[in-house]
Amino acid sequence: MSQLIVKNLCLGYDNMTVSQDINFQVNKGDYLCIVGENGSGKSTLVKTLVGLTPPLSGQIIRGDGLAPSETGYLPQQTPVQKDFPASVGEIVLSGFLASSGFRPFYTAAQKKQAMANMERLGIADKKNDCYRDLSGGQQQRVLLARALCATRKMLLLDEPVSGLDPAATAEMYEIIQRLNKEDHTTIIMVSHDIESAVKYSSHILHMGSRLQFFGTKEDYVKTPLKASFRSQSEGLSKLVDEAELCTRASALSRNRRYYK
Amino acid sequence: MDFLEILAKIPEYLSYPFVRYAFIAGVLVALCSSLLGVTLVLKRYSFIGDGLSHVAFGAMAIAAIFSVSNELMIVMPVTIIAAILLLKGGQNAKIKGDAALAMLSVGSMAAGYLLLNMFSASANVSGDVCSTLFGSTSILTLTDRDVLVCVIMSILVICVFLLFYNKIFAITFDENFAVATGVSASLYNLLIAVITAIIIVLAMNLVGALLTSALMIFPALSAMRVFNTFRNVIICSAVVAVFSAALGILVSIMISSPVGATIVVVDLIVFGGFSLAGRLLRK
Numbered sequence: 001m002s003q004l005i006v007k008n009l010c011l012g013y014d015n016m017t018v019s020q021d022i023n024f025q026v027n028k029g030d031y032l033c034i035v036g037e038n039g040s041g042k043s044t045l046v047k048t049l050v051g052l053t054p055p056l057s058g059q060i061i062r063g064d065g066l067a068p069s070e071t072g073y074l075p076q077q078t079p080v081q082k083d084f085p086a087s088v089g090e091i092v093l094s095g096f097l098a099s100s101g102f103r104p105f106y107t108a109a110q111k112k113q114a115m116a117n118m119e120r121l122g123i124a125d126k127k128n129d130c131y132r133d134l135s136g137g138q139q140q141r142v143l144l145a146r147a148l149c150a151t152r153k154m155l156l157l158d159e160p161v162s163g164l165d166p167a168a169t170a171e172m173y174e175i176i177q178r179l180n181k182e183d184h185t186t187i188i189m190v191s192h193d194i195e196s197a198v199k200y201s202s203h204i205l206h207m208g209s210r211l212q213f214f215g216t217k218e219d220y221v222k223t224p225l226k227a228s229f230r231s232q233s234e235g236l237s238k239l240v241d242e243a244e245l246c247t248r249a250s251a252l253s254r255n256r257r258y259y260k
Numbered sequence: 261m262d263f264l265e266i267l268a269k270i271p272e273y274l275s276y277p278f279v280r281y282a283f284i285a286g287v288l289v290a291l292c293s294s295l296l297g298v299t300l301v302l303k304r305y306s307f308i309g310d311g312l313s314h315v316a317f318g319a320m321a322i323a324a325i326f327s328v329s330n331e332l333m334i335v336m337p338v339t340i341i342a343a344i345l346l347l348k349g350g351q352n353a354k355i356k357g358d359a360a361l362a363m364l365s366v367g368s369m370a371a372g373y374l375l376l377n378m379f380s381a382s383a384n385v386s387g388d389v390c391s392t393l394f395g396s397t398s399i400l401t402l403t404d405r406d407v408l409v410c411v412i413m414s415i416l417v418i419c420v421f422l423l424f425y426n427k428i429f430a431i432t433f434d435e436n437f438a439v440a441t442g443v444s445a446s447l448y449n450l451l452i453a454v455i456t457a458i459i460i461v462l463a464m465n466l467v468g469a470l471l472t473s474a475l476m477i478f479p480a481l482s483a484m485r486v487f488n489t490f491r492n493v494i495i496c497s498a499v500v501a502v503f504s505a506a507l508g509i510l511v512s513i514m515i516s517s518p519v520g521a522t523i524v525v526v527d528l529i530v531f532g533g534f535s536l537a538g539r540l541l542r543k
Contacts, residue, residue, distance in 0.1 A: 050440035069442030075434065084302060084433060087489040094430040098441040104423045130488035143437075150441040 002027050003066045003154060003186055004049070009058035011044045017056060018044050024205050024214040028064055028153075029184040031177075033197035033217075036207035042190045043076070045207070046158050049188070066154060069098045072147030074157040077139070082132060088142050089127040092118055095149025110149075117145040121175060137168025144175065154186040155179070161193065169193075173200055266514060273513055281402045286505045286523070288414035289466050290475055292459045294501030295421050297476035298483070298494055299432045299452060307358070308346060309473030311365035312460045315342040317392055317469040318368030321376045324388070332409070336461050342368075343457035347449055395468030395520035400513075402465070410462055417455050424451065429490050467520030475501070478527035485531075485538030504530055 002025040009022040019041030026032055034042050047053040049060065050073045072095075096110045106114075118124040121141045126134065131142060140160055147155055160176065161169040177200055179185045191197045197204060197217075204220040206213040213223055273279050293309075300308055319338035323331040346361060376385055402410075421428070430438045431448045439445045463472040483496035508523030 047436075051442075052436055052439055067442075071440065073437055073440035075436045075440070078434070078436075080302065080304065081433065085484050085488050085490060085493045086429070086433060090429065090490050091433060094426065094433065094438075095441070097426060097430045097438060098443050100426070105426065128489070133488070146437070156440075 003062065003064045004188075005059075005061040005063065006049075007059040007061070009045075009048070009060065010056040011041050011048055011053070012056050013044075013053065015056070019207055021212070022058070022205075022207070024203075026154075026186060026188060026203075028186055029180070030203055031180045031187045031201045032189070032203045032205060033201035034188065034190045034205045034207060035192075035194055035197050040207040042207055043158055046073075046156050046188070046190055050156055070151040070153045072151045072155040074140070074143050074147050074155065074160055076158050076162070077143075081139075084131060086131050087128050088118070088123060088131060088134070089114070091131055091142055092145045092149060095146035098150060114145070114149055117148045120148070121145045135168070136164050137171060140164065140168075140172060141175070148179075152183055152185055154188070157187065157189040159190050159192065161191075161196075169196075176200070269514070270510070273510070278400050278402070279509075279513060281404075281407045282400050282509055282519070283506065285402055285407055285410045285462075286466055286509050286519075287502050288410060289459065289462050290479075290501040290505035290523070291498055292414050292417045292421075292455075293463055293472070293475040294479035294497045295418070295494060296452070296456055296459060297478075297480040298490075298497050299428055300456065301477055301480045301484070302432050305347070306477050307361055307365075307473065308343070308456060309460055309463075309476040310470075311346065311361040312339055312343055312457060313464055313469040313472040314365040314369040314372075315339055316461055316464055318372035320392055320464075320469075321372035325375055325379045332461065335464075336458070339461050340454055340457040343453040343460075344450060347453035347456070391468070392464070393468050393470045394518060395464070395466060395471065400519070406465070410465075413458055413462055417459060420451065420455060424448065425494075428452065433490075467523060471520045471524050474524040474527060475505075478524070478531055479504070482527075482531045482534040485534040486541065500527075500530055500534075 004026040006022055006024050010017060010020040011022065012018040018039075022045065024032075034045060036042055044053060048055050050071055092114045093106055093111065096106055096114070100106065100110075115124065115127075118127060121144060123138060123141050123145060126138065126142075131139065134142065144155075144157075144160070155176075157176070161172050164172060173196055176187060176189070180187045187201075189197075189201070198221060201217055203215065204213065204217050206220070206223075213220060274283070297309075300306060316335050316339045319335040320331055323334040328334055342364060346364065373389065376389060427443070427448050430443065431445050431452075435445050435449075459476075460472050463475050467475060479497040479501040480493070482500050483493045487493045487496050504526040505523055508526040509519060511517065511526070512519045512522035
């Protein structure tokens, strides 16, 4: 049984259809990347999956013991958060809110778990720092640690690397891959970056107004979709040697830890 | 007057029951406002206090025309309903929050004043209006029952705030995440709306309709200049609010200035101090 089956889903706001006839399924341990042009409904799909936007029609079926509250969510940053006075520890702990029910305060076990998640993502030493003083990459790791407090089963990430510098981007992809490989956390990620999507994911969902694709990345590379998507960024990729950039980026991120 | 002389006079002032009542009510209302103010400021709802107090003014005008003996019976429900309508719409409302707020606020203000002018039985309409808007001396004429209502409501608000502290934090920081993980954000938004309305109606007695939002936003803004965690901001904001209210009431009694305006000016001065301190600390 799949964790998530999406059947004939139609997305939109106030009867304005953004995208329709979406069909795919996600099994435990899958790494699904959702790609597509701007406005193709990628973020709306994620919002619908986590229950923020009601679907216009179609079905979302959860299985394999996945409760609706067991989806960790990494939303795009809101303007409110940019100058929010909160410590890293406070934010990470708030991931336990749903599982606390009506209990007013967090338990010692939850605090320990939150600490473990912060250590996992390398932000334990920032526990008492203010969120607004962190770099973009660190902020994303805080929000990821919070999502891990909510669940270990499935993470939905809405453009987790947007606005990050190359080093932080590489680091973020590494962390997500580790969660997927080591903890078998199911990953569903919206991405603009088609190359990384193909590099890290196991499945691809390509959304577009006319053409759609869902399948393994091996099949995806053979389709003309990727080529058409790629040709737009061709000019850029010719200038940059991607493999070299990644090596340099991870070296940089390793060095950065010593600076601080 | 010498400073020591003034200090020596404080016990004498406090021996009057009306001064004690004003102190109890003023400090409690300021405390409650400041707790909620942090959330409202961070959610970008700073003007909600202002808008709702204008609604409360309109409701009070209606209560005055029908000579209802207990104004709260009309003012409280009307304000609560307005708060729910405003806060519930949230980010996804058809008319964006600020426009809806401006509309409701000036609309009820105008209607209230119009009704009072046309139908009021009182001989001194402009006096009534002025004291409703700026609070004037009503805080020094509180009855036993007013104080009791104020104390009960304040304790209720503080308890709710403490019990739901973690929920309020999560909803304020990231409503979408909370909803995605299965928290009923609309329930807690409703709770925040109702408490906000209650506090505003209580605060109207103290500083008047026009100045209630100052009690909510100034302590929160001051605290945010200096402190970096949500818990510390809340604690500092509460301390600032209590201090400013107490000092404001005391000063207003001594130099016989209007109570509400004095408290707000003290808040303003404290804010200036905190801004300066914050800037020095960041360097």
